Amino acid sequence: MAQDQIEALRRMIAEAGRAVVFTGAGISTESGIPDFRSPGGIWTKYQPIMFQDFVASEEMRREAWRRKFATDETMRKAEPNRGHRAVEKLVRIGKVSSVITQNIDGLHQASGVPAEKVIELHGNTTYAKCLDCGERMELDAVRQCFVVEDRLPVCEGCGGVVKTATISFGQAMPEQEMRRAQIETLACDLFIVLGSSLVVYPAAGFPITAKRNGARLAIINREPTELDDFADLVLNREIGPTFGDAVGVN
Incomplete structure (x- = not known):
């Protein structure tokens, strides 16, 4: 039965002219990065800072x-897994036009997906940005400032507040990325969800948009999701082994 499902996914990918991949925490937990929302996750230990x-x-x-910096070592050590490598292959051969991700770990880029092909809905935790002028600041510089010199980082250009380049609770979703994700979603004929529980909106609305616009929808996630009934194919399995088998990546 499982092999039949993987073969069905393989056929869907082969028949697609323009696919989009949408990834959530489930693909990165297989690289050792904890899921923020799950039991034992970061948000069960810390109250989110608005x-x-x-x-x-x-x-x-x-x-x-x-x-x-207390939790950064896990992120720094994480490497792309088989699922990330399978996504990278589909982008490289032109089958996948873009990767829309809820993840902030930068593992798609680390796997070789060009940065311009990755749409980060929730930002990226591997660097920082000035909230005033948008200037990028590398984490090594922030670490030197905060950990070694015991002072808060500020923008060298304008003196503004520096924050990791992620979207926090209470912060507006990035307009440009949301617009790009909408365009890519409407242009695809296959929308593949990898490792997302599909409960966080507005991001979780993209699979529905794709399906209603005529695209086929495949969901690969260890647990059932609320959108499974909308999907053409659902595989409740590990992402890396399942997608790796379907794409032919070891």
Whole structure:
């Protein structure tokens, strides 16, 4: 039965002219990165810091950076797994036009997917940005400032507040990325979900948009999702082995 499902996924990919891959935490947990929402995840240990509190309070900014560097070693050690490599192959051969991701770990880019092909809905935790002018700041510089020199990072250009380049609770979704994701979703004929519980909106609305626009929908996730009934194919299995087999990546 499982092999039949993988063969069905393989056929769907072969028949697609323009596919989009949508990834969530499930693809990265297989690289050792904990799921924020699951039992034992970061948000069961720490109360999320709201964006407005981060901006308004030096104490909250210090706490946010303390948490970042306390948990950063896991992120730094993580490497792309078989699922990421399978996605990269489909992008490289021109089968997948873009990767829409809820993940902030940068593993798609690390696997070889060109940065311009990755649409990060929730930002990226592997670098920081100034909230005022948008200037990028590398984490090594922030670590030197915060951990070694015991001071909060500020933008060298404008003196603005520096934050990891992620989207926090209470922070607006990135308009450009949401617009690009909508365009790619409407242009695809196959929408593949990998490792997302599909409960966080507006991101979880993209599979529905694709399906209603005539695309086929495949969902590969260890647990059932609320959108399974909409899908043409559902595989409740590990992402890396399942997608790797379907794409032919070891």
